[in-house]
Amino acid sequence: MMKKFQCFLSLVAMFFFFLQAHGQYIIKYSFHPHDPDSCIVSFVDTVKNEVIRSFTLVEYSPYWNLAYPEIKHSGRKNKTFGLTNSKTLKEDIPGLITYKESKDLIPVEGYTFSQVQIVPENNFIIVYHYMMVLSTERLYGYATVLHIYNSAGKIHREIISSDVEIEEAYITNDGKYLIYRFGVGLTEADSEMSKTGYRIINIETLDILVHEEVETRDVIGMATWENILTVSYKYNNDANEYLALAFLPENNLKHSIILSEKNLFRLKEVTSDGFVIHETDHAGEKYVIRFDKEFNTSKIR
DSSP, X not given: OHHHHTGGGGGTTOSEEEEEOSTTEEEEEEOOSSOGGGXXXXXXXXXXXXXXXXXXXXXXXXXXXXXXXXXXXXXXXXXXXXXXXOSOHHHHSTTOEESOOOTTOOEEEEEEEEEEEEOTTOSEEEEEEEEEEEESSSEEEEEEEEEEEXXXXXXXXXXXXXXXXXEEEEEOTXXXXXXXXXXXXXXXXXXXXXXXXXXXXXXXXXOEEEEEEOSOGGGOEEEEETTEEEEEEEEETTTTEEEEEEEEGGGTEEEEEEEEHHHHHTEEEEOSSEEEEESSSSSSOEEEEEHHHHSEEEEOO
16 A cells, blocks of 8 residues: 555656746756755746746645644655544544544554656646555545646645545646546455546536546556546456547547557557557657547547
8 A cells, every 4th residue: 555655756866857838937846855845846937037936845735734743754755643632633634535434443643745746748737745644453544635736836726635535647738627546445455445446527616527437546547638638547458458548528528449558558649630659669650540530439428
């Protein structure tokens, strides 16, 4: 279970990470592996040549400064709080989803960290704030808050977990739709989520447009290409086939196709025409698998 909570460590070797957004703004992330106050998100106006806003990764985390005793601070953008004898846990931790409640399960610790997601050529970034609550015997609950900012540094939307764990998420370039992987509760063995899958939501209204449960959570791949949202996951283990889907919410359309593993890994771009596949693993000849000819097409709703 700890693996997914440590995914931020993949950025350990990266001290500077830049995104050239559309228009006059650049989003810059300065990373430090040991000091959360040195992990800084900055928004730069290239016309005025000035930083118009900056903040630390944890500055706006609703979990970073909880009114509970801090029992561990490893310096890697995470803290652990003592939660024993708490009577207002759900009020104090926004978005807390409890897995199982009983007299024998007493919350004792809360572990929090934050991470940032910057996707090249996207107008938005997502800052994730997580809280994992441990009881005396098992995971007690989990909470997520997403802060979505536009390239000018203005908050676009705050999304708080309500009925599922929010994991990896991507936003369309127009800022209208979000796709994310989710988890719901734990199995009795505590080894994995009892339900997993993906959702697409309308960011303004928070309406759920798509909710699909998928057993093979660890191989769900997601992305946004301009305003197209894509999902892929293992369809046939024996044949190494994947179900690949493209959602166009503005047109209320869903395109689906079965792809070989080779073609999926050579997918380099998704356009309004279809999937752009490269003939080799390197740049070279490419062809388009067209939505209007080779995909199954249906309405989203």
